[in-house]
Amino acid sequence: MSKEIILNAFEMNSSMHNSHGFWKHPESKRHRRYKDLDYWIDLAKKLEKGKFDAVFFADVLGIYDVYRKSKEPSIRDGLQVPLNDPALLVSAMASVTEHLSFAVTVSTTYEPPFGNARRFSTLDHLTKGRIAWNVVTSYLPNAARNFGLQNMIKHDERYSIADEYLDVSYKLWEQSWEDGAVVEDIENEKLVDPEKVHEINHEGHYFSVEGPHLSEPSLQRTPVIYQAGTSERGREFASRHAECIFVGGPTPERIRYYIDDIRKRAESHGRNPEKIKFFSFLSVIVAETTEEAEKKFEEYNKVWSADAAKAQYGASGYDIAEYEELDPDLPFEYTKKTEGGHYKAAALTKDAPKKLTVGEVLNRFESLDRNSIIVGNPSEVADAIQFQFEESGVDGFNLNHLVTPGDLESFIDLVIPELQKRGLYKTEYKNGTLREKLFPEGKSTLPEDHPGSKYRRVIEKQQ
Ligand SMILES: Cc1cc2nc3c(=O)[nH]c(=O)nc-3n(C[C@H](O)[C@H](O)[C@H](O)COP(=O)(O)O)c2cc1C
Structure with missing residues (x-):
């Protein structure tokens, strides 16, 4: 069977993410509706109809304020503001879907690991294993000041913090609770076996956490780890921890360069480099005919x-x-x-x-960058997607939203069937958790060669 494209909808719990100025387009509904739960419930149903693998929620913790040293241009044009918490959407969207997964962005720079680990365990329980964490280190100076810092922590140190943050998280998810700790033993009046629940006693450079974890183990224990870093330090971090990695680049060759580099680094960490999935951006304007698609492009350019x-x-x-x-x-x-x-x-x-x-x-x-948007009829769009998929070596894409929900509906109605016809896209979902869907040969928990698994082995040795 040929390789199938993995598809995430690139979203934000916000009036606007990357489609600058599109709120002015007469068909744009999101800036009025993003705060309405029905909007997200409809979106989840649509995405599952289109057999999307996941909805990927980006998130930031401040206002973009570097340009003209001011917050004014961002606020005025709704650049990722107003912005609500993405994690709070997941339960409702999961309740109307069976297979769609959810990747939620949380920064390791500002929120401590103990509460975050519980948040992801909760979501993994409630979604029955359909959760991923997009690990970011945050790049906005305003975010630093929102969390009590005068200056941003330096770029590379943010990744050092993230490394330790992940280790603490693995200890909570993998080490703290043994399988079978919830015994429900009525005779001995014991719901949970205290022998099987462990403190983690983490004493590190940045964090000190006693534990135990408050949540019992969920289906995946550790959520699927996503990451997107292009810098030297970012790639090093990704190659150690991430199971799904975003690589950006203006050409398929540049994307392939980053993929090869990260795979080499992963191998040096003892990981199977072929078991990491790579993603890049996808922006599409599609219509029944080329002319209609071109017309849309021109309309979008006017509101850019x-x-x-x-x-x-x-x-x-x-x-x-x-x-x-x-x-x-x-x-x-x-x-x-x-x-x-x-x-x-x-x-x-x-x-x-x-x-x-x-x-x-x-x-x-x-203006809208024509080179980074695919514009055309369904067959032209599918040709371009197929080219990117085959030339760059990625496993899938994050599909940008443009004018929502119209462009997503067109993509699902016009492009998905064309990709399916070419054998490039699934016609049925696989069963199981997100990790099992992404890596069908593996399990729902972290693979043995992942650094998080070593914490699991500590318990096994103690037994
Ligand atoms: C597809 C994609 C999604 C991203 N989503 C977020 C996000 O939601 N929040 C965030 O703070 N950064 C996000 N980033 C930025 C990355 O986390 C990271 O800061 C950026 O790629 C720069 O990393 P580097 O300095 O290691 O190159 C995203 C990047 C990409 C490519």
């Missing part, structure tokens, strides 16, 4: 917000407004190091297929 796009670029730590003062013919270069995320910064320099000028970079923000 260059200001919101520039504000979002502030995730890199660079203020693009500073370049507006420069000679447009100068080569586009960074003159200082920032503590922001490297991914966005690299896209305009070392990941770009050619050296760009200041003018070319500034121009990119002014």
